[in-house]
Amino acid sequence: MDRVSNRAQRVMVARDQLAGPALEVAPKLLGATVVSEVGGERVVVRITEVEAYEGQDDPASHAFRGPTKRNAVMFGEAGHLYCYFIYGMHWCANITCQRSGTAGAVLLRAADIAEGEPAARDRTARAAPGRTATAVPAGKLASGPARLARSLGLTGSHTGLDLLSDDSPVRLTMLDPPTDYRAGPRVGIAVAAEHPWRFWLPDAASVSAYRPGGRKRLASRRQTGQP
Protein backbone atom coordinates (compact mmCIF):
# COMPACT_ATOMS: atom_id res chain seq x y z
CA MET A 1 0.00 0.00 0.00
CA ASP A 2 1.35 3.42 -0.87
CA ARG A 3 2.04 6.17 1.59
CA VAL A 4 -1.09 8.19 0.83
CA SER A 5 -3.40 5.22 1.30
CA ASN A 6 -1.69 4.36 4.56
CA ARG A 7 -2.33 7.81 5.83
CA ALA A 8 -5.93 7.80 4.68
CA GLN A 9 -6.38 4.46 6.40
CA ARG A 10 -4.98 5.75 9.68
CA VAL A 11 -7.33 8.74 9.59
CA MET A 12 -10.31 6.50 8.90
CA VAL A 13 -9.48 4.27 11.83
CA ALA A 14 -9.00 7.21 14.18
CA ARG A 15 -12.20 8.87 13.00
CA ASP A 16 -14.08 5.65 13.62
CA GLN A 17 -12.66 5.37 17.13
CA LEU A 18 -13.99 8.86 17.87
CA ALA A 19 -17.41 8.32 16.33
CA GLY A 20 -19.04 6.87 19.44
CA PRO A 21 -20.49 8.10 22.74
CA ALA A 22 -18.24 10.46 24.70
CA LEU A 23 -18.28 8.01 27.58
CA GLU A 24 -16.58 5.37 25.41
CA VAL A 25 -14.31 7.74 23.52
CA ALA A 26 -12.94 9.62 26.54
CA PRO A 27 -10.71 6.90 28.01
CA LYS A 28 -9.34 6.12 24.54
CA LEU A 29 -7.90 9.63 24.44
CA LEU A 30 -5.76 9.10 27.52
CA GLY A 31 -2.14 8.99 26.40
CA ALA A 32 -2.99 10.38 22.98
CA THR A 33 -0.82 13.15 21.57
CA VAL A 34 -1.87 16.64 20.54
CA VAL A 35 0.44 18.70 18.36
CA SER A 36 -0.21 22.43 18.20
CA GLU A 37 1.57 24.69 15.74
CA VAL A 38 -0.65 27.66 16.46
CA GLY A 39 1.00 31.07 16.51
CA GLY A 40 4.21 29.80 14.96
CA GLU A 41 5.15 27.84 18.07
CA ARG A 42 5.17 24.08 18.33
CA VAL A 43 3.86 22.48 21.50
CA VAL A 44 3.25 18.75 21.86
CA VAL A 45 1.34 17.25 24.78
CA ARG A 46 0.28 13.84 26.01
CA ILE A 47 -3.25 13.80 27.37
CA THR A 48 -3.52 12.60 30.97
CA GLU A 49 -7.03 13.62 32.05
CA VAL A 50 -10.36 14.02 30.22
CA GLU A 51 -14.08 14.33 30.86
CA ALA A 52 -16.95 12.97 28.78
CA TYR A 53 -19.84 15.25 27.81
CA GLU A 54 -22.72 13.59 26.05
CA GLY A 55 -25.29 15.47 24.03
CA GLN A 56 -28.92 16.08 24.71
CA ASP A 57 -29.14 13.54 27.53
CA ASP A 58 -26.44 15.20 29.61
CA PRO A 59 -27.62 18.28 31.57
CA ALA A 60 -24.00 19.34 32.11
CA SER A 61 -23.29 19.42 28.37
CA HIS A 62 -23.37 22.58 26.29
CA ALA A 63 -25.42 20.55 23.79
CA PHE A 64 -28.13 19.67 26.32
CA ARG A 65 -30.59 22.25 25.00
CA GLY A 66 -30.00 21.45 21.36
CA PRO A 67 -27.86 23.03 18.66
CA THR A 68 -26.84 26.68 18.95
CA LYS A 69 -24.25 28.82 17.21
CA ARG A 70 -21.74 28.10 19.97
CA ASN A 71 -22.11 24.32 20.17
CA ALA A 72 -22.73 23.64 16.46
CA VAL A 73 -19.42 21.81 16.03
CA MET A 74 -20.47 19.32 18.72
CA PHE A 75 -23.22 18.16 16.34
CA GLY A 76 -20.82 17.69 13.44
CA GLU A 77 -18.27 15.08 12.46
CA ALA A 78 -16.09 13.52 15.16
CA GLY A 79 -12.50 14.58 15.60
CA HIS A 80 -12.94 18.32 15.42
CA LEU A 81 -11.92 20.97 17.93
CA TYR A 82 -14.50 22.73 20.11
CA CYS A 83 -13.18 25.63 22.18
CA TYR A 84 -15.42 27.64 24.48
CA PHE A 85 -14.91 30.77 26.58
CA ILE A 86 -15.66 30.54 30.29
CA TYR A 87 -15.75 32.85 33.31
CA GLY A 88 -14.97 35.83 31.14
CA MET A 89 -11.31 34.91 30.80
CA HIS A 90 -10.51 31.29 30.03
CA TRP A 91 -10.67 29.05 26.99
CA CYS A 92 -11.19 25.29 27.25
CA ALA A 93 -10.70 22.70 24.51
CA ASN A 94 -12.79 19.68 23.56
CA ILE A 95 -12.54 16.98 20.93
CA THR A 96 -15.88 16.23 19.32
CA CYS A 97 -17.16 12.68 19.05
CA GLN A 98 -20.28 10.85 17.88
CA ARG A 99 -21.51 10.84 14.30
CA SER A 100 -22.85 13.90 12.51
CA GLY A 101 -26.24 14.88 13.89
CA THR A 102 -25.54 13.59 17.40
CA ALA A 103 -23.70 15.77 19.90
CA GLY A 104 -20.81 14.67 22.06
CA ALA A 105 -17.42 15.94 23.14
CA VAL A 106 -14.50 15.13 25.38
CA LEU A 107 -13.04 17.95 27.46
CA LEU A 108 -9.26 17.94 27.66
CA ARG A 109 -8.52 18.55 31.34
CA ALA A 110 -4.80 17.96 31.68
CA ALA A 111 -1.69 16.89 29.82
CA ASP A 112 2.05 16.38 30.14
CA ILE A 113 4.10 18.63 27.90
CA ALA A 114 6.31 16.52 25.67
CA GLU A 115 7.74 19.28 23.51
CA GLY A 116 7.70 23.08 23.53
CA GLU A 117 7.75 23.69 27.26
CA PRO A 118 9.36 27.15 26.85
CA ALA A 119 6.50 28.25 24.59
CA ALA A 120 3.94 26.96 27.08
CA ARG A 121 5.78 28.78 29.85
CA ASP A 122 5.79 32.00 27.83
CA ARG A 123 2.06 31.79 27.31
CA THR A 124 1.55 31.23 31.03
CA ALA A 125 3.65 34.28 31.88
CA ARG A 126 1.90 36.37 29.25
CA ALA A 127 -1.50 35.45 30.70
CA ALA A 128 -0.54 36.95 34.05
CA PRO A 129 1.61 40.00 33.31
CA GLY A 130 3.35 41.38 36.34
CA ARG A 131 2.31 38.39 38.40
CA THR A 132 4.44 35.58 39.65
CA ALA A 133 5.94 34.62 36.33
CA THR A 134 8.23 32.50 38.45
CA ALA A 135 8.75 28.78 38.36
CA VAL A 136 5.52 26.98 37.64
CA PRO A 137 6.42 23.29 37.89
CA ALA A 138 6.56 21.77 34.39
CA GLY A 139 3.95 19.20 35.34
CA LYS A 140 1.45 21.95 36.17
CA LEU A 141 1.71 24.07 33.02
CA ALA A 142 -1.10 22.09 31.39
CA SER A 143 -2.87 20.93 34.55
CA GLY A 144 -6.52 22.03 34.29
CA PRO A 145 -8.56 22.63 31.14
CA ALA A 146 -7.86 26.36 30.83
CA ARG A 147 -4.14 25.95 31.46
CA LEU A 148 -3.99 23.12 28.93
CA ALA A 149 -5.75 25.20 26.26
CA ARG A 150 -3.49 28.12 27.06
CA SER A 151 -0.33 26.02 26.77
CA LEU A 152 -1.46 24.90 23.32
CA GLY A 153 -2.41 28.47 22.35
CA LEU A 154 -6.02 27.51 21.64
CA THR A 155 -8.93 29.97 21.51
CA GLY A 156 -12.34 30.19 19.89
CA SER A 157 -10.75 31.00 16.56
CA HIS A 158 -9.58 27.39 16.42
CA THR A 159 -13.01 25.87 16.92
CA GLY A 160 -13.90 23.61 14.02
CA LEU A 161 -10.36 22.54 13.12
CA ASP A 162 -10.17 18.94 11.96
CA LEU A 163 -7.72 17.33 14.36
CA LEU A 164 -7.18 14.39 12.02
CA SER A 165 -6.18 16.49 9.01
CA ASP A 166 -2.50 16.82 8.14
CA ASP A 167 -3.21 20.37 7.06
CA SER A 168 -4.53 21.41 10.45
CA PRO A 169 -2.30 23.44 12.79
CA VAL A 170 -3.66 21.33 15.65
CA ARG A 171 -3.51 17.57 15.25
CA LEU A 172 -4.42 14.51 17.27
CA THR A 173 -2.62 11.19 17.20
CA MET A 174 -4.37 8.33 18.91
CA LEU A 175 -2.39 5.48 20.39
CA ASP A 176 -3.49 2.16 21.75
CA PRO A 177 -6.05 2.83 24.47
CA PRO A 178 -4.54 2.57 27.95
CA THR A 179 -5.28 -0.53 29.97
CA ASP A 180 -4.84 1.20 33.30
CA TYR A 181 -6.81 4.34 34.11
CA ARG A 182 -9.04 5.77 36.82
CA ALA A 183 -12.57 7.19 36.73
CA GLY A 184 -14.39 9.61 39.01
CA PRO A 185 -16.93 12.43 39.06
CA ARG A 186 -16.53 15.41 36.74
CA VAL A 187 -15.05 18.59 38.13
CA GLY A 188 -16.82 21.89 38.72
CA ILE A 189 -20.28 21.06 37.43
CA ALA A 190 -23.51 21.76 39.29
CA VAL A 191 -25.72 19.17 37.58
CA ALA A 192 -25.27 15.48 36.79
CA ALA A 193 -22.27 15.56 39.09
CA GLU A 194 -22.85 12.00 40.22
CA HIS A 195 -21.62 10.28 37.07
CA PRO A 196 -18.01 9.06 37.08
CA TRP A 197 -17.32 10.53 33.66
CA ARG A 198 -13.85 11.89 34.36
CA PHE A 199 -10.93 9.70 33.40
CA TRP A 200 -7.25 10.02 34.15
CA LEU A 201 -3.93 8.22 34.05
CA PRO A 202 -3.00 7.19 37.59
CA ASP A 203 0.62 8.24 37.69
CA ALA A 204 0.52 11.52 35.76
CA ALA A 205 1.79 14.59 37.62
CA SER A 206 -0.43 16.88 35.56
CA VAL A 207 -3.78 15.44 36.66
CA SER A 208 -5.83 18.27 38.17
CA ALA A 209 -7.32 18.44 41.64
CA TYR A 210 -10.98 17.57 42.18
CA ARG A 211 -13.31 20.44 43.04
CA PRO A 212 -17.03 19.97 43.41
CA GLY A 213 -19.25 22.35 41.47
CA GLY A 214 -21.06 25.27 43.04
CA ARG A 215 -23.88 27.70 42.33
CA LYS A 216 -26.72 25.25 42.00
CA ARG A 217 -26.96 25.18 45.74
CA LEU A 218 -27.54 28.93 45.78
CA ALA A 219 -30.38 28.63 43.28
CA SER A 220 -32.13 25.87 45.18
CA ARG A 221 -31.56 27.73 48.44
CA ARG A 222 -33.25 30.77 46.94
CA GLN A 223 -36.17 28.66 45.80
CA THR A 224 -36.63 26.85 49.07
CA GLY A 225 -36.00 29.91 51.19
CA GLN A 226 -33.25 28.09 53.11
CA PRO A 227 -30.59 30.32 54.71
Place this chain on the structure above:
DNA sequence: TTGTCGATTGAG
Protein backbone atom coordinates in the same frame (compact mmCIF):
# COMPACT_ATOMS: atom_id res chain seq x y z
C1' DT B 1 -33.09 44.16 25.82
C1' DT B 2 -31.81 42.60 30.42
C1' DG B 3 -30.20 39.49 33.98
C1' DT B 4 -28.03 35.34 35.40
C1' DC B 5 -24.60 32.09 35.31
C1' DG B 6 -20.54 29.36 34.15
C1' DA B 7 -16.95 22.20 32.04
C1' DT B 8 -11.69 28.05 35.99
C1' DT B 9 -7.89 30.09 37.97
C1' DG B 10 -4.90 32.50 41.14
C1' DA B 11 -4.43 35.34 45.05
C1' DG B 12 -5.43 36.23 50.03
Place this chain on the structure above:
DNA sequence: TCAATCGACAAT
Protein backbone atom coordinates in the same frame (compact mmCIF):
# COMPACT_ATOMS: atom_id res chain seq x y z
C1' DT C 1 -12.72 31.66 50.30
C1' DC C 2 -13.44 34.89 46.84
C1' DA C 3 -13.05 38.06 42.94
C1' DA C 4 -12.13 38.60 38.09
C1' DT C 5 -14.77 39.33 33.78
C1' DC C 6 -17.68 38.60 29.52
C1' DG C 7 -20.24 35.69 26.18
C1' DA C 8 -24.20 32.71 25.77
C1' DC C 9 -28.70 31.97 26.60
C1' DA C 10 -33.21 32.25 28.94
C1' DA C 11 -36.42 35.34 30.46
C1' DT C 12 -38.61 39.65 29.84
